[in-house]
Amino acid sequence: FFLFCVVVFRFKQWYQRRVRDEIDLLAKEYQSDVIGKEDCIYYHQFNDEIESIFSVKGLEKSPTAQVVQYKITPEYLKNTLSTPLQKVYCSVMKHLAQFVKTRRMVLYPMFEDYDRCRNGTVTYSQFRRVLCILCWMTDELEFHALQEQYKVRIGGMNVFNYLAFCEDINETVKQIQDNLE
DSSP, X not given: OOOOOEEHHHHHHHTTTSOXXXXXXXXXXXXXXXXXXXXXXXXHHXXXXXXXXXXXXXXGGOTTSOOOOOOOOOGGGGOOOXXXXXXXXXXXXXXXXXXXXXXXXXXXXXXXXXXXXXXXXEOHHHHHHHHHHTTOOOOHHHHHHHHHHSEXXXXXXXXXXXXXXXXXXXXXXXXXXXXXX
């Protein structure tokens, strides 16, 4: 095992465009644990970690290897609701799924009109507007439960992930249909 270290000062210079706090966190994460080299960083470990997102290490030596695409865990799955809010969320999802089922609605186009960047998100006011257009009058607590469950942070602001919302509504509709059969 050959030890590759880079002085922290050089490391910070190379990545100076990053926020200072992020650099300090990275420097702390990859800091050398060798006595006398505490001011160094394991640059190759850092580089391997970054490269692992885009490729598999040693792929050039085995070009026929199967490469699995890296997939980020959707941020909205990390949202956890308190027990009372979870009950409200489950109840409103069943109600909205029943509404979609009886009217045989397709939800995506309603949200896509507001999604100018086509990234699967809309603002909370746009989400509320879609609910009003569809005549889904939800009270503030129900809206808050949906908002908390499907919030994602993009560009420094919290927005509503309508793709996940629509998928969950469609899944709930399928469950209702399966229970009726």
